[in-house]
Amino acid sequence: MTQESAVPATDIDLTRPSAARVYDYYLGGAHNFAVDREMAEQAISLWPELPMIMQANRAFLRRAVRFCIDAGVRQFLDLGSGIPTVGNVHEVARQAASDARVVYVDSDPIAAAYSKNILGSDPQTAVVQADLRRPEQVLGSPDVRSLLNFDEPIAVMMVAVLHFVSESDGPAAIIASYRDAIVPGSFLVLSHASQEGQPDKAESHRDLYRRTPTPMTMRSKSAVADLFTGFELVDPGVVFLPLWRPVSVEDVDEHPERLAGLAAVGRKR
Numbered sequence: 001m002t003q004e005s006a007v008p009a010t011d012i013d014l015t016r017p018s019a020a021r022v023y024d025y026y027l028g029g030a031h032n033f034a035v036d037r038e039m040a041e042q043a044i045s046l047w048p049e050l051p052m053i054m055q056a057n058r059a060f061l062r063r064a065v066r067f068c069i070d071a072g073v074r075q076f077l078d079l080g081s082g083i084p085t086v087g088n089v090h091e092v093a094r095q096a097a098s099d100a101r102v103v104y105v106d107s108d109p110i111a112a113a114y115s116k117n118i119l120g121s122d123p124q125t126a127v128v129q130a131d132l133r134r135p136e137q138v139l140g141s142p143d144v145r146s147l148l149n150f151d152e153p154i155a156v157m158m159v160a161v162l163h164f165v166s167e168s169d170g171p172a173a174i175i176a177s178y179r180d181a182i183v184p185g186s187f188l189v190l191s192h193a194s195q196e197g198q199p200d201k202a203e204s205h206r207d208l209y210r211r212t213p214t215p216m217t218m219r220s221k222s223a224v225a226d227l228f229t230g231f232e233l234v235d236p237g238v239v240f241l242p243l244w245r246p247v248s249v250e251d252v253d254e255h256p257e258r259l260a261g262l263a264a265v266g267r268k269r
């Protein structure tokens with residue numbers, strides 16, 4: 001880690017791994033600590049495909065952003081955005097539409113601080129450190145209100161984050177709050193860890209995340225589909241990551257079930 005001073009030391013818990021920093025390690029990033037690397041290595045030894053799953057998740061995110069841009073969307077609210085890595089939402093969106101605007105939201109102080117560092121004073125992006133489980137705080141944030149126009153379609157992204165929202169948190173009500181704030185023609189972009197595909201490995205993976213402040217809740221295909229209440233699922237519906245509208249040979253996998261994450265996009269009715 002090279003720029004610890006970017007984050008107030010009191011906000012960083014070095015005794016426990018963080019989901020954001022462990023994910024950064026899987027993706028080959030440098031914004032992680034020994035405690036994160038140790039957990040990531042243990043997870044990879046139990047489930048060697050994990051880095052591939054994370055890459056497949058990032059590839060889905062990029063395809064979904066392009067899909068939304070092609071559908072005319074120019075605004076993105078990226079919830080649980082993580083530590084910025086190459087191919088982030090604003091980069092992908094702006095390659096296709098230079099006027100695209102993105103608000104990144106993450107509860108992790110490191111993720112938020114590095115996002116701010118990287119984006120600087122870019123007027124088309126903003127970073128908010130907030131908990132997506134508090135939609136009123138996210139939606140009421142001055143940065144969200146000033147950058148996004150809620151009279152125009154918005155893509156709400158919940159990519160690889162809802163498995164950190166338990167049933168007792170009430171994911172349906174949380175999503176409903178975001179859905180009610182956006183106009184018809186907006187999108188929900190979602191990927192999710194699942195026990196489908198590789199049930200044995202998913203179980204031990206979930207156990208490891210009990211060490212972090214954000215334990216995991218795996219969901220089935222039908223439970224993920226249920227999260228799209230009020231949205232119309234676009235083709236091909238809820239599928240394993242590589243099967244969501246692959247565009248290149250790199251996107252395709254001979255055994256998509258081993259890249260066990262689920263992906264889907266829905267259009268608000």
Ligand SMILES: C[S@@+](CC[C@H](N)C(=O)[O-])C[C@H]1O[C@@H](n2cnc3c(N)ncnc32)[C@H](O)[C@@H]1O
Pocket residue numbers: 019020021023057058061079080081082083105106107108111130131132133158159160161164214
């Ligand atoms: C696996 S990373 C996914 C990052 C990015 N969305 C992607 O798919 O590449 C999950 C991120 O969600 C964040 N997160 C977990 N629970 C959250 C919550 N309740 N509110 C906001 N962010 C959260 C974590 O800090 C982490 O950065």
